[in-house]
Amino acid sequence: MEKMKIVAFRLGDEEYGLDIQFVQSIERIQPITRVPNAPEFVEGVINLRGNVTPVLDLRKRLNLEKEGHTEHTRVIITKFEEIELGLIVDKISDVIDLDKESIEAVSSSRIQSDNFEGIAKTEGRLIVLLKLSELIKIPGK
Amino acid sequence: MTKVLIVDDAAFMRMMLKDILTKNGFEVVGEAVNGEDAVEKYNELNPDVVTMDITMPEMDGITAVKKIRESNPQAKIIMCSAMGQQPMVLEAIQSGAKDFIVKPFQADRVIESLSKVVGM
Amino acid sequence: MDLNDFLELFIEESKEHLQSINDQLLKLETEPENPAIVNEIFRSAHTLKGMAGSMGFEDLASLTHQMENVLDLVRNSKLSITSEMMDVIFSCVDLIERMVESIEQGGDGKEDVTDVVGQLRMIQNPSDPTNVQAGAYQESAAAVAEDIQFDQYQLSVIQEAKKLGNKLYQITIQLDKNCVMKSVRAYMVFQAAEELGEVIQSNPPVEQIEEENFDDSFSILLLSERDTKEIQAAFHPISELSEVVVRELSDEQETAMPIEKAQKAVKSNAQVLPKDKGDQGAAKKKHRSKSIRVDIEKLDHLMNLFSELIIDRGRLEQISRKSELTDLTETVEHMTRISTDLQGLILNMRMVQVEQVFNRFPRMVRDLAKELNKKVQLIVEGEDTELDRTVIDEIGDPLVHLLRNALDHGLESAEERTAAGKSEEGRILLKAYHSGNQVFIEVSDDGKGIDRGKVLNKAIERGVVTQSEAETLSDREVYSLILSSGFSTAEKISDISGRGVGLDVVKTKIESLGGSISIESEPGNGSIFRIQLPLTLSIIYAMLVKTGDETYAIPFSSIVEITKISKDQVSTLYGQKVIQFREQVVSLVSLKEVFNVPATDTVEKQELFVVIVRKGDKIMGLVVDSVLGQQEVVLKTLGGMLTNLYAVSGATILGNGEVALIIDSNQFFK
Numbered sequence: 001m002e003k004m005k006i007v008a009f010r011l012g013d014e015e016y017g018l019d020i021q022f023v024q025s026i027e028r029i030q031p032i033t034r035v036p037n038a039p040e041f042v043e044g045v046i047n048l049r050g051n052v053t054p055v056l057d058l059r060k061r062l063n064l065e066k067e068g069h070t071e072h073t074r075v076i077i078t079k080f081e082e083i084e085l086g087l088i089v090d091k092i093s094d095v096i097d098l099d100k101e102s103i104e105a106v107s108s109s110r111i112q113s114d115n116f117e118g119i120a121k122t123e124g125r126l127i128v129l130l131k132l133s134e135l136i137k138i139p140g141k
Numbered sequence: 142m143t144k145v146l147i148v149d150d151a152a153f154m155r156m157m158l159k160d161i162l163t164k165n166g167f168e169v170v171g172e173a174v175n176g177e178d179a180v181e182k183y184n185e186l187n188p189d190v191v192t193m194d195i196t197m198p199e200m201d202g203i204t205a206v207k208k209i210r211e212s213n214p215q216a217k218i219i220m221c222s223a224m225g226q227q228p229m230v231l232e233a234i235q236s237g238a239k240d241f242i243v244k245p246f247q248a249d250r251v252i253e254s255l256s257k258v259v260g261m
Numbered sequence: 262m263d264l265n266d267f268l269e270l271f272i273e274e275s276k277e278h279l280q281s282i283n284d285q286l287l288k289l290e291t292e293p294e295n296p297a298i299v300n301e302i303f304r305s306a307h308t309l310k311g312m313a314g315s316m317g318f319e320d321l322a323s324l325t326h327q328m329e330n331v332l333d334l335v336r337n338s339k340l341s342i343t344s345e346m347m348d349v350i351f352s353c354v355d356l357i358e359r360m361v362e363s364i365e366q367g368g369d370g371k372e373d374v375t376d377v378v379g380q381l382r383m384i385q386n387p388s389d390p391t392n393v394q395a396g397a398y399q400e401s402a403a404a405v406a407e408d409i410q411f412d413q414y415q416l417s418v419i420q421e422a423k424k425l426g427n428k429l430y431q432i433t434i435q436l437d438k439n440c441v442m443k444s445v446r447a448y449m450v451f452q453a454a455e456e457l458g459e460v461i462q463s464n465p466p467v468e469q470i471e472e473e474n475f476d477d478s479f480s481i482l483l484l485s486e487r488d489t490k491e492i493q494a495a496f497h498p499i500s501e502l503s504e505v506v507v508r509e510l511s512d513e514q515e516t517a518m519p520i521e522k523a524q525k526a527v528k529s530n531a532q533v534l535p536k537d538k539g540d541q542g543a544a545k546k547k548h549r550s551k552s553i554r555v556d557i558e559k560l561d562h563l564m565n566l567f568s569e570l571i572i573d574r575g576r577l578e579q580i581s582r583k584s585e586l587t588d589l590t591e592t593v594e595h596m597t598r599i600s601t602d603l604q605g606l607i608l609n610m611r612m613v614q615v616e617q618v619f620n621r622f623p624r625m626v627r628d629l630a631k632e633l634n635k636k637v638q639l640i641v642e643g644e645d646t647e648l649d650r651t652v653i654d655e656i657g658d659p660l661v662h663l664l665r666n667a668l669d670h671g672l673e674s675a676e677e678r679t680a681a682g683k684s685e686e687g688r689i690l691l692k693a694y695h696s697g698n699q700v701f702i703e704v705s706d707d708g709k710g711i712d713r714g715k716v717l718n719k720a721i722e723r724g725v726v727t728q729s730e731a732e733t734l735s736d737r738e739v740y741s742l743i744l745s746s747g748f749s750t751a752e753k754i755s756d757i758s759g760r761g762v763g764l765d766v767v768k769t770k771i772e773s774l775g776g777s778i779s780i781e782s783e784p785g786n787g788s789i790f791r792i793q794l795p796l797t798l799s800i801i802y803a804m805l806v807k808t809g810d811e812t813y814a815i816p817f818s819s820i821v822e823i824t825k826i827s828k829d830q831v832s833t834l835y836g837q838k839v840i841q842f843r844e845q846v847v848s849l850v851s852l853k854e855v856f857n858v859p860a861t862d863t864v865e866k867q868e869l870f871v872v873i874v875r876k877g878d879k880i881m882g883l884v885v886d887s888v889l890g891q892q893e894v895v896l897k898t899l900g901g902m903l904t905n906l907y908a909v910s911g912a913t914i915l916g917n918g919e920v921a922l923i924i925d926s927n928q929f930f931k
Contacts, residue, residue, distance in 0.1 A: 036909070052899055052900060085900070136902055151311070152554075227442050
């Protein structure tokens with residue numbers, strides 16, 4: 001059975017996951033510089049050990065309700081095709097192994113399916129797997 | 142180990158020679174990029190044998206052979222030439238070069254030449 | 262040995278030599294009599310041949326070999342240069358370039374060389390295109406025979422020598438099959454023999470050996486006091502001898518020899534071997550400084566590390582100011598000075614002379630002029646002007662475009678020029694120079710200049726400007742219209758610059774490099790295209806300003822002045838806020854507004870800071886809350902996702918670790 005590792009995290013009550021091969025690191029929230037005239041879901045840029053890295057508010061990106069930052073808020077630094085990007089999430093759950101077979105295609109019409117790879121069911125948890133290649137696109141462009 | 146000074150203006154040629162030599166147990170103690178440099182390096186490094194390119198800027202190989210042999214009559218120098226340079230090789234030999242090798246270099250030939258010259 | 266290890270170096274050096282050949286060939290066209298130039302070309306061709314042979318690129322080696330042969334004849338004054346010959350050599354160089362390119366792209370460097378090789382051979386020997394070696398060769402090869410013949414004189418010499426205790430030896434030398442330069446090898450044998458005694462004869466005769474008119478073997482007769490063993494040993498150090506047979510000849514053998522059919526006396530120390538006409542004569546030798554090659558990535562890395570250091574330095578400066586510790590302050594000051602020097606050095610290492618880009622143009626212009634049937638002289642000035650490596654890599658294409666434009670559209674045909682009372686030969690000047698923190702590159706021609714009317718007609722036709730706008734435009738503004746997209750004034754679409762790509766590409770490229778381009782023109786007298794570029798793209802001086810809680814950096818290069826005004830100096834003109842500044846009406850842009858800076862609850866200030874910025878010769882004012890001071894900042898990109906943002910060209914990291922955006926004020930000008 002083919003396995004994959006994901007980083008699981010929470011946005012409100014829902015649990016999401018990202019394929020760990022795209023995850024560079026997980027950072028605490030730090031001062032973010034606003035970028036004027038950038039897409040709305042772009043929170044700004046941060047200084048990531050000398051590199052200027054854009055950070056997205058994942059809630060805004062997925063059209064979820066806005067929440068303030070807490071002590072659990074983290075930035076997941078991802079890298080996809082040489083583009084580094086931070087994603088702000090409410091809380092990191094854990095890193096888990098998944099059987100690829102346990103991932104179901106997204107059928108629910110409630111959510112825009114473009115952003116999602118599928119839904120994983122494991123140990124009673126429902127984890128929505130995000131499709132990074134779509135998230136980094138600017139909608140409408 | 143036999144200490145060799147490689148003289149050639151083309152870094153590529155120096156690298157080739159160095160590779161051949163080091164793989165066959167010679168020690169390349171220095172590299173020079175023209176005749177002037179060669180004379181300087183010879184006096185500084187006092188190598189057992191020198192491989193000397195002929196056509197180089199600043200000072201050509203033949204003049205360098207003459208200069209080196211002026212102050213070091215025992216210097217062992219092998220000319221590195223290309224096809225069609227007979228007259229120059231000849232002049233170099235007349236000026237005291239001990240042997241010559243012809244580009245493109247055959248590793249065996251290079252090693253033969255150096256061994257023979259060093260064995261003199 | 263893995264040749265791939267050397268491939269990169271091979272390609273790099275081959276390119277250098279090709280460039281040098283191209284340059285020198287062009288010089289040679291103007292100074293066909295200059296032997297130093299031929300020598301220089303010869304040397305490069307020669308080195309190329311050697312390198313190609315070593316790498317096993319046979320086609321390349323054989324082509325360069327033929328080229329070298331032709332050049333050899335030229336430098337030995339056996340051939341004089343003709344225009345046809347130059348064309349053949351140029352096409353030969355082109356072919357070599359293609360081969361090297363093919364090799365660079367992982368190919369085998371094979372090309373059909375027969376045609377060019379044939380032409381090169383034809384030059385060497387016009388009467389015999391197949392150029393087969395003369396028959397004399399075969400004849401002499403068979404001449405190594407066993408019989409030895411002496412004339413009277415030789416016999417008497419032998420008799421005399423024997424009385425003095427010498428013995429007569431016949432030494433037969435077999436050269437290695439792979440031996441090249443047999444004549445030189447043979448000379449070494451003779452040289453060794455001379456040290457043992459007296460050589461009285463050789464077979465074939467010395468003249469033939471000198472001319473390499475012999476097979477793999479030859480024999481000599483030697484009078485010597487030494488014994489067979491010693492003689493044998495004396496030849497040992499000579500390479501490439503596969504067999505040395507030393508045989509002592511008895512009296513009977515000598516006297517049995519017929520005397521007639523005498524060969525000419527052999528006196529091998531009568532030195533008739535050809536003398537070198539080689540390179541000593543080459544005047545004006547290029548100065549080469551000692552240098553090493555460094556991977557550009559390493560330099561980039563060094564630069565990045567250094568910028569981290571600058572950030573820490575900024576932080577240290579803050580700390581020391583707060584702490585008021587003299588020792589700390591002094592140390593930090595010292596560190597600042599040193600790091601400034603270090604920075605200069607690092608930036609300097611990244612600087613490359615524009616020569617690297619310029620040096621391909623003379624050839625290009627020559628070919629293009631031929632194609633267009635125009636006469637042109639390209640003058641290149643300031644090749645030693647230095648630019649940052651990143652700029653150098655990008656500037657080539659725009660310049661090609663401008664040169665082509667000058668040649669194709671700028672210069673008139675020879676007839677038109679004569680009719681206009683100009684010299685037949687047009688002139689294009691390519692010039693680079695420094696000024697302040699900027700580098701300028703100009704492409705100017707003495708052609709017909711830009712026709713204002715024509716440009717305007719086209720612009721109106723294409724809807725770029727309206728009729729009424731057109732009348733108000735200055736000449737300069739009109740000229741700059743030809744840089745707008747899709748604009749081409751050539752009535753006849755030529756192959757050269759009418760490829761559907763307009764000069765707008767040039768403008769876009771230059772602006773992406775942080776530079777600008779302007780045009781001056783005088784009808785009938787020509788045009789000047791002037792490119793202005795920043796010295797470096799990595800570290801810039803910037804003014805830090807604050808608006809609300811946000812800090813921004815404005816590059817010094819676009820700042821004219823910073824001024825403080827009171828609120829009541831601002832007036833409104835056609836709905837646009839303006840101020841009077843040095844007798845000029847300057848429109849204002851509020852950073853807070855254009856960047857939607859969140860309001861801070863401070864009371865509205867009565868005093869405004871205005872940063873006067875410029876673009877070309879226009880100026881405007883940027884209103885900010887406060888000015889923090891100037892600082893060197895390291896340019897960083899915003900990352901892949903955030904490109905083409907309005908009025909933001911990048912970001913930098915401040916001393917406190919926070920990110921500040923860098924403002925591209927050009928975009929505030931409409």
